[in-house]
Amino acid sequence: MNTPYLQLNGIRKSFGRFEALKGIALEVARGELMVFLGPSGCGKTTLLRIVAGLETQDAGTIVQDGRDISRLPAVDRDYGIVFQSYALFPNLTIDSNVAYGLVNRRDRRESIKGRVRELLTLIGLPDSGLKYPSQLSGGQQQRIALARALAPAPGLLLLDEPLSALDALERVRLRGEIRALQQRLGVTTIMVTHDQEEALSMADRIVVMNQGRIEQIGTPREIYELPTTPFTADFVGKVNVLPAIVEQGGVCRVGTMSLVLGRSDLISGTAVKLYLRPEDIALSMNGAKATNTLPATVAKVEFLGAFCMVGVALDTPGVPPLVLNVPRHAVAEAQLRPGTAVSVCLPPAALRILS
Amino acid sequence: MATAAATLPPPLPAVRRVHHWQERLAQGLLVACCAALILFLFAPLFMILVKSVQDKDGAFVGLLQFQQYFETPALRQSIVNTLWIATAVTGVTVPLAFMYAYALTRSCMPWRGFFRVIALTPILAPSLLSAISFIQWFGTQGLLKGLLGGASIYGPIGIILSSIYATFPHALMIVLTALLLSDGRLYEAAESLRTPTWRKFFTITLPGAKYGLVSAAMVVFSYTVSDFGIPKVIGGNFSVLALDIFKQVIGQQNFNKGAVVSLILLAPVFVAFVVDWIMQGRLQSQFSSRAVPYAPKPKRWFDGAMLAFCVVVALLLLAVLGMAVYTSFIKLWPYDLHFSLRHYTFGLIDAGVIVSFWNSVKMAAATAVFGTMFIFGGAYLLEKTTGMNGVRKLIRLLAAIPMGVPGMVLGLGYILFFNHPDNPLNGLYHTLTILVLSTVVHYYTSSHLTAVTALKALDNEFEAVSASLKVPFYKTFFRVTVPVCLPAILDIGRYLFVNAMVTISAVVFLYAPQTQLASVAILNLDDAGEIGAAAAMATLIVAASSLVCVVYAGVTRLLLTRTQAWRKPSAAG
Numbered sequence: 001m002n003t004p005y006l007q008l009n010g011i012r013k014s015f016g017r018f019e020a021l022k023g024i025a026l027e028v029a030r031g032e033l034m035v036f037l038g039p040s041g042c043g044k045t046t047l048l049r050i051v052a053g054l055e056t057q058d059a060g061t062i063v064q065d066g067r068d069i070s071r072l073p074a075v076d077r078d079y080g081i082v083f084q085s086y087a088l089f090p091n092l093t094i095d096s097n098v099a100y101g102l103v104n105r106r107d108r109r110e111s112i113k114g115r116v117r118e119l120l121t122l123i124g125l126p127d128s129g130l131k132y133p134s135q136l137s138g139g140q141q142q143r144i145a146l147a148r149a150l151a152p153a154p155g156l157l158l159l160d161e162p163l164s165a166l167d168a169l170e171r172v173r174l175r176g177e178i179r180a181l182q183q184r185l186g187v188t189t190i191m192v193t194h195d196q197e198e199a200l201s202m203a204d205r206i207v208v209m210n211q212g213r214i215e216q217i218g219t220p221r222e223i224y225e226l227p228t229t230p231f232t233a234d235f236v237g238k239v240n241v242l243p244a245i246v247e248q249g250g251v252c253r254v255g256t257m258s259l260v261l262g263r264s265d266l267i268s269g270t271a272v273k274l275y276l277r278p279e280d281i282a283l284s285m286n287g288a289k290a291t292n293t294l295p296a297t298v299a300k301v302e303f304l305g306a307f308c309m310v311g312v313a314l315d316t317p318g319v320p321p322l323v324l325n326v327p328r329h330a331v332a333e334a335q336l337r338p339g340t341a342v343s344v345c346l347p348p349a350a351l352r353i354l355s
Numbered sequence: 356m357a358t359a360a361a362t363l364p365p366p367l368p369a370v371r372r373v374h375h376w377q378e379r380l381a382q383g384l385l386v387a388c389c390a391a392l393i394l395f396l397f398a399p400l401f402m403i404l405v406k407s408v409q410d411k412d413g414a415f416v417g418l419l420q421f422q423q424y425f426e427t428p429a430l431r432q433s434i435v436n437t438l439w440i441a442t443a444v445t446g447v448t449v450p451l452a453f454m455y456a457y458a459l460t461r462s463c464m465p466w467r468g469f470f471r472v473i474a475l476t477p478i479l480a481p482s483l484l485s486a487i488s489f490i491q492w493f494g495t496q497g498l499l500k501g502l503l504g505g506a507s508i509y510g511p512i513g514i515i516l517s518s519i520y521a522t523f524p525h526a527l528m529i530v531l532t533a534l535l536l537s538d539g540r541l542y543e544a545a546e547s548l549r550t551p552t553w554r555k556f557f558t559i560t561l562p563g564a565k566y567g568l569v570s571a572a573m574v575v576f577s578y579t580v581s582d583f584g585i586p587k588v589i590g591g592n593f594s595v596l597a598l599d600i601f602k603q604v605i606g607q608q609n610f611n612k613g614a615v616v617s618l619i620l621l622a623p624v625f626v627a628f629v630v631d632w633i634m635q636g637r638l639q640s641q642f643s644s645r646a647v648p649y650a651p652k653p654k655r656w657f658d659g660a661m662l663a664f665c666v667v668v669a670l671l672l673l674a675v676l677g678m679a680v681y682t683s684f685i686k687l688w689p690y691d692l693h694f695s696l697r698h699y700t701f702g703l704i705d706a707g708v709i710v711s712f713w714n715s716v717k718m719a720a721a722t723a724v725f726g727t728m729f730i731f732g733g734a735y736l737l738e739k740t741t742g743m744n745g746v747r748k749l750i751r752l753l754a755a756i757p758m759g760v761p762g763m764v765l766g767l768g769y770i771l772f773f774n775h776p777d778n779p780l781n782g783l784y785h786t787l788t789i790l791v792l793s794t795v796v797h798y799y800t801s802s803h804l805t806a807v808t809a810l811k812a813l814d815n816e817f818e819a820v821s822a823s824l825k826v827p828f829y830k831t832f833f834r835v836t837v838p839v840c841l842p843a844i845l846d847i848g849r850y851l852f853v854n855a856m857v858t859i860s861a862v863v864f865l866y867a868p869q870t871q872l873a874s875v876a877i878l879n880l881d882d883a884g885e886i887g888a889a890a891a892m893a894t895l896i897v898a899a900s901s902l903v904c905v906v907y908a909g910v911t912r913l914l915l916t917r918t919q920a921w922r923k924p925s926a927a928g
Binding site: 052053054056057058059060070071072073074075076077079080081083085086087089090091092100101104105132133134135148149151152154158 | 369370371372373374375377378814815816817819820821822823824825826827830831834835838839918920921922
């Protein structure tokens, strides 16, 4: 494997008594877009600011492109940064904002002009150079902030919740644009967000963080389909949780019912939790006999647009209610309403066992 | 290796950041700021503490001098006098200011802008002006002497009336802010619940203005306690603490006694200051950025009554200012009312007193320019650079102190500290420089808060962005921070200028014959019975301050028009 572009080792940080980061180690590959995902207060922003040199870690090392930058001040590091608040200089034109970091390198005026034009074209705002930030929309301002950060061609791009201040439509549009731009330029990027959808749609790899620790690192699919910790399963996407006891022969007991598991390597008698995504539960009306098919009664139907969230109570006593995602048409076809008797199927392959 | 570090963190020594020379520069400047505040604020005040427990020969005597002070009935009387005068002034000024502010914000009466300007004019005048004016109206030869029914204006009545005039605008500004911050939606909600007007007043308006009212009361109280010009001119034999300091120091050259009185004067002012500080904090937190300003609806009776009230108050205020101006332009009140410039030509220019006016202008200009640079620069370093958190805390504390220290106390501290033969800086004593320094320090807190507020309104990440783009912080300071904060910077400059023109309490101890200031000249002219010339000097001060305010308004307006392109609020969220 190639040497990673950025290596963090044993990063710790406390604010007074509060331990914000409790020993973080991770590696970012060259050209990769890595997302730090977690609830507020999990330490993701602190970690980003440590990478940027805006905070100093209490312990741990940071190596960027083979250079130990652990102790360097922000000015001596190599990165561009974009903040949630845009942080555009309000009294400077768009041109001057984008050129801000170039002017200081004493580049020739012509080459600065060319670079600014190039970047404004790249972000799709070629004609806004003479405007002021306040004359642009939020999404446009954030594009300018991105152009300003990229102008000196930094080796690393840091994005601190770049989309959180935007309205829903802008957010979806801009996240696609940022991702496309990042892939086109091949710039190694770290983005911080608390929005799982953003993380899943943009990242090469996601770092799920919780209470100053890394819960899991993986590709968006791995994070969603194969969560390794209860926190990840719960934080990314919706999930049904069933407490269970392992029995002999790849079977476990939930309440008074037995479920077939996809594996038989677990020690009998262990208490586990089964995690199951709502869209993995199949619904049938005619009592088909697939594995783990159980009779149930619809308790609640919540219309969500393309899907309906259907709550069902299993007819077996002692089992918690389940939530299913059912396409709108299927709900109409089956005429689901509270009280309808149905069968639900919990496919063994979709049952994720975490202790 | 990487995984080992993650799972088993070795007890490493704390990571020590390498500091870039730019960070070092910022931190060095911050330390310099702190050192300046210690030297020019803390050290002089500390000297007062030291002196108060020493006798004339410098021997430690503990609290003996305090004991002696309290055993002297005349001096004890001063404490009582000071406190009841200040209480009376507060009791009149604050309700008056509240009514006036209520009229300006809650009625649809005409000419509200005009009334606001009139009410703020007393700020432009030295407090002595009102004392002179009341003497002209109600004094021995006063036009309205009969209204007092035999009582004398020279004494508590004169002090109270003059103080009300001088403190009114200060109280008004605070109450006005409190009323303007109220949320219009609360009134709409109340209206939809059919709340009667009086109930809206007691359940929404008054609670909303509560902190502002307490804050205004504290400011008026400390202003009255601290002021020495008014009792000096109109107080007759009525003794108050501020005057006692003056008498001890200038009259008897007893600096130790002066220090004792200073500390006694400091006590109530400092209590008021602490209360005010807490109230200001609550006033700020009460304000939510989502609040919708209250828009009053026309109500004929109410608007009419409010207009009548404002007309009366404005006329009274103008009568005070007008009398002083009038006195300066006639031959001799009340015997010869012919127009004459003799108080200016004869009384000021020929007598050579006019020099002190130019001294004042020079001093005020220097205070405005250097004070603004230092205060804004200091606030910037404090708010926008990093490292040295201990120094930062100390600066924050030091910057808050001047508001709680009466000018007399600061001035006495300056004498004690800078006139000390062992102080290498004693060359400063009696120079214009020390007048500028003491004035900057005296008015530090308000200016500092204005600067901090303006800086806090800027995006916190400008400095981080600059660092990531490898632009030194001072470039961003000059290219972005200063231009964006220019309105606040000009405001600080004007505030310092106007206050430097009228200040008397601190500088009265520090001037030399060749650096006498206009406000001190008024005092001396009044002492010499030259009330016409004193009025002329006061008029000149008002004129100079007004001119600066007009220029300020013009420049600000021009600036805002020219930078409108980027200052207007964002079109899209």
